[in-house]
Amino acid sequence: MEVTYAGDLHWTYLESGIFFPCVVSCPGGGGRIVNTSDGDLGRERVPALLAARDDATCRVREVLDRVGEKWAISVIAELGKEPRRFNELRRAIPGVSQRMLTATLRGLERDGLVTRAVHPVVPPRVEYELTPLGETLLDTVSALLGWALDHIDDIDKARIEYDAH
């Protein structure tokens, strides 16, 4: 059985005495490997988003990172229901620390997703609200959350099976 290879192949000599690529008896009785030259006949499901690693692509990461932030989604979801004050948010989102809530809100504000309105009274009254831009993100993220809810059972099942080897 002969093995041919496509692509930039690196030849390596292994301690075990194996020299790659080489001809070896094939346990599975596997067939011949031929030129796998993969022409660009992709399904083109992703609109050249991550295909081309250009500027825009890298900046997309920032959005993903924001969504990935531990508390951002919860905050957006809460504000999606109605404008909230700082400690209202804190109470509405179990487990969030003051530090992280502040940081998350600052980040969202910086990105133009949330507005922060300070009312000059004592005690201070600060209201947070979703901007129109923030609301569009809420819609999009809701779709992702919907997917998650729809397929969590599938994922759980897959994990159990995988972990069982």
Place this chain on the structure above:
Amino acid sequence: MEVTYAGDLHWTYLESGIFFPCVVSCPGGGGRIVNTSDGDLGRERVPALLAARDDATCRVREVLDRVGEKWAISVIAELGKEPRRFNELRRAIPGVSQRMLTATLRGLERDGLVTRAVHPVVPPRVEYELTPLGETLLDTVSALLGWALDHIDDIDKARIEYDAH
């Protein structure tokens, strides 16, 4: 001017001599703050997703975490174009280390989003492919990426303005 307050209020005595809540002259001439008892008249944009912090809600985090993983989206996007071998993926995703690519693929495989097919030949040939479940995630995530691409300029503008104070 009198200030009334709703909610579980904690009284604090500050070093500066201020006692909260208290009556103070208000720079902005701000008005009276009345009972803010927020009845549950939310806009109900998020379908009780993060509203109720139940089991499912917590598990949604896992999906978000996976999406937030630094390389998961890139891998899914690549595999969304066509099945790939390990080092093909590595070359297609600039910057990813062998370690992280392996870890990412294992995670996706465990979640049932990617299949790993080992061909028993020498040298080893391992092909990764999106499962049907993985393809549905690709669709959903593409929507999010689309949002990102559509609004990156808005976000950049907001950041510049914010940073300028």
Place this chain on the structure above:
DNA sequence: CTGTATCCCGGACGATACTG
């Protein structure tokens, strides 16, 4: 009430070396 300022830890990630 609505925040800063510090300290500190664990986990994510990269670099490097090694293996079948």
Place this chain on the structure above:
DNA sequence: CAGTATCGTCCGGGATACAG
């Protein structure tokens, strides 16, 4: 080729203390 193993770094984020 397709991985594991090990180590070191960095930083997200929790705990706590303090302030206007």
